[in-house]
Amino acid sequence: MSDHNPGLRPWRDIARRRCRQIMVGTVPVGGDAPITVQTMTNTLTSDAKATIDQIRRCEEAGADLIRVSCPDEESTAALREIVRAAQVPIIADIHFHYKRALEAADAGAACLRINPGNIGSAARVKEVVDAAKANGCAIRIGVNAGSLEKHLLEKYGEPCPEALIESALDHIKLLQDQDFHDYKVAVKASDVFLAVAAYMGLAEAVDCPLHLGITEAGGLRGGTVKSAIGIGNLLWAGIGDTIRVSLSAEPEEEVRVGYEILKSLGLRTRGVRVVSCPSCARQGFDVVKTVQILEERLQHIRTPLSLSVLGCVVNGPGEARETDIGITGGGNGKHMVYLSGVTDHHVQDAQMIDHIVRLVEAKAAEMEADAAATAAEAAE
Incomplete structure (x- = not known):
């Protein structure tokens, strides 16, 4: 990444x-x-x-x-x-x-x-x-x-x-x-x-x-x-x-x-860094509303990680390759989820926001556990 x-x-x-x-x-x-x-x-x-x-x-x-x-x-x-x-x-x-x-x-x-x-x-x-x-x-x-x-x-x-x-x-x-x-x-x-x-x-x-x-x-x-x-x-x-x-x-x-x-500026990292598009007629879901909700619901995350929220496949896959978690809009209310830059699974529109929140929380917990383990090894 x-x-x-x-x-x-x-x-x-x-x-x-x-x-x-x-x-x-x-x-x-x-x-x-x-x-x-x-x-x-x-x-x-x-x-x-x-x-x-x-x-x-x-x-x-x-x-x-x-x-x-x-x-x-x-x-x-x-x-x-x-x-x-x-x-x-x-x-x-x-x-x-x-x-x-x-x-x-x-x-x-x-x-x-x-x-x-x-x-x-x-x-x-x-x-x-x-x-x-x-x-x-x-x-x-x-x-x-x-x-x-x-x-x-x-x-x-x-x-x-x-x-x-x-x-x-x-x-x-x-x-x-x-x-x-x-x-x-x-x-x-x-x-x-x-x-x-x-x-x-x-x-x-x-x-x-x-x-x-x-x-x-x-x-x-x-x-x-x-x-x-x-x-x-x-x-x-x-x-x-x-x-x-x-x-x-x-x-x-x-x-x-x-x-x-x-x-x-890369001088400090805290919480979720959201990469999102301004949206256009190609969007597969309401990007603006989705980003607003996600930013609000993810304020409690302190672990530095990145999330891309792109409405279509024009830039979505490229941005997702550079982030920890990504979502790209697809047709018929079915959207692609990326994990660590790789296509992983689809999610339906109705479940998308809750699903992304759970993925971010799980990724943050995983990163925190890895950091704690590394610190413990260094202290030994």
């Missing part, structure tokens, strides 16, 4: 930018660690139950890291319970009040999202850094084109790559002056060109991990497209160690889109 050995095809290889690695709780970021996918809750953090429920859905979707906003004391008071309940590291997003950073660090946050230059004096920055060191917190510097410092806007006249990079370097220096190096940096913008140029420039100037994102990208459809173009371009260039897709949608959708971007 083509998915199984992407490293054998040099035209598919991406040479990742070399950077040092930091730990965000138990999750490594940077270096040779997998590119992590994160999202952010949109519940009131002070409502611990609602926030934990949303975190659980994001975890099920595959989130490696989850950020929560801590704008007030009620939020940081709830954070301790949230951190205890979460199965992944929690990042506390601190706005301008440095005391929220101190409280979040003490409450167990794995990372603080701050801009050191925005929280006041050098003494306050030192307090935050001391709290981060004492609690084993990383820090994420989050530069945003929409909230650049006044002196940079006056200097450059408008948000531009140079302004974002200078802001990031200024914030980095504040941490380095305190001998703190467990940080990652983002230089986000809603303009794809601005964000990509800023990240490319910053990547050459620093050796820390970079957090990628196109901020305020939009709704599910438009935001997905903008994020795929911006984040995808950077990842293709080898830049980026952790990503967040910013959508006006439920946070678990951000996670799913993030994984689709990584899967499309």
Whole structure:
């Protein structure tokens, strides 16, 4: 199968930018660690139950890291319970009040999202850094084109790559002056060109991990497209160690889109990769409806495998040869099923979806058992 050995095809290889690695709780970021996918809750953090429920859905979707906003004391008071309940590291997003950073660090946050230059004096920055060191917190510097410092806007006249990079370097220096190096940096913008140029420039100037994102990208459809173009371009260039897709949608959708971007570039695999045709008058079954149902019913599959869903025999057999499981539309409601690229059996239209789901679940279980056996042999 083509998915199984992407490293054998040099035209598919991406040479990742070399950077040092930091730990965000138990999750490594940077270096040779997998590119992590994160999202952010949109519940009131002070409502611990609602926030934990949303975190659980994001975890099920595959989130490696989850950020929560801590704008007030009620939020940081709830954070301790949230951190205890979460199965992944929690990042506390601190706005301008440095005391929220101190409280979040003490409450167990794995990372603080701050801009050191925005929280006041050098003494306050030192307090935050001391709290981060004492609690084993990383820090994420989050530069945003929409909230650049006044002196940079006056200097450059408008948000531009140079302004974002200078802001990031200024914030980095504040941490380095305190001998703190467990940080990652983002230089986000809603303009794809601005964000990509800023990240490319910053990547050459620093050796820390970079957090990628196109901020305020939009709704599910438009935001997905903008994020795929911006984040995808950077990842293709080898830049980026952790990503967040910013959508006006439920946070678990951000996670799913993030994984689709990584899967499309062969940088990360999780769940079922569906290859499907746009459908036409030749289709032997309703491809669009079938794919929608299968994607929904197969969301629980975490094992990486591929499924082709093609409406007719024009491209169906060729695509099926490249996937673990395939279905190609035939006449009279009778469709061909492919296993490991080889024609295997037919299935009637009425049973097709349930049959494909069972095949995928069985294949995932088989692959998981093989992986466990291989790991056990290696440990002996």
